[in-house]
Amino acid sequence: MSKTLSRILVYGIHGSGKSTLAQRLSERLGLPWYPVDDLLWEPNWVEVPVARQRSRIEAICRRDRWILDGAYHGWRDVPLARADLVIGLDYPRGLSFRWLLRRTLRRLSTGEEICNGNRESLGSVLSTESVLVWHLTEFGRERRRLRAWHADPSGPPVLLFETPDALERWLNGSPSR
Template sequence: MNPPSRILVYGVHGSGKSTLAHLLAQRLGLPWYPVDDLLWEPRWVEVPVAVQRSRIEAICRRERWILDGAYHGWRDVPLARADLVIGLDYPRGLSFRWLLRRTMNRLSTGEIICNGNRESLSSVLSWDSVLRWHLTEYGKERRRMRAWHQDSSGPPVLLFDTPQALERWLAGLPR
């Protein structure tokens, strides 16, 4: 079996999508396109959805790619072209702890993320906080991944419900 060349990594906020996409890019020699870099301009200005869609379409026309997320307005684009979807279907407590730890670390270090942006106390406490997104979107994201997994008309979907299950799968990949 040929290894996949177009991979969508999907999961709730904080589940490790970007970390996994980066690892897969290294292991499989595929280009990784961090979705947040395509969606956010400096000062946390969101790119209009039509522009997001155009950017994602351009990437998905290529023969080789990894995306670390899929959002409203263009989720259908990578799903139509992916060879494989990897769903990180971890328990809420685990992914929220990871997200909270990452967020607190970014706050304390001032780490620069997507296009020069940084997390700030005001962003973490805002209505658009990534922590709030996790809490409100968790169930929807899990249902979506599970529906894709059951849908034989779409790309194959590997669901991982524990980091250990993912590690076992990764151990079988080329190094």
């Protein structure tokens, strides 16, 4: 992995390991990581207005060094315009859903804070706005978006990883199989 990377967008469906990878890359490359959930949600799950989200993301992306662990509607274009690299976690639906379900159940049982004092609750998990429902309904759209970015030579380079093993080989500097 090149040490010259300074602006990285990690992208994938919820549960694919974006934040975990962003944290690892931050530690390895010495780049500041800006967890997107911290920028999008205020306490009590109050969503930051999209214009303010965009402003926050623009301020980060104007910097010379950053890692973001997601990109959402209303401002997706901002990190794409500045990223040196997009790392796409294009794992199978079953794998990312299992990881998401396991993470959600762990957070429910431990009361783990997600961002800005927010936590999973049984009500949030069972609601129509649940991250689990979102995964099921948005998986195909997110996958198509990621693959379109990968195929678009006018955008930043996109490394697509279809398995965790392929990602690990890349992180360890071994050729992909």
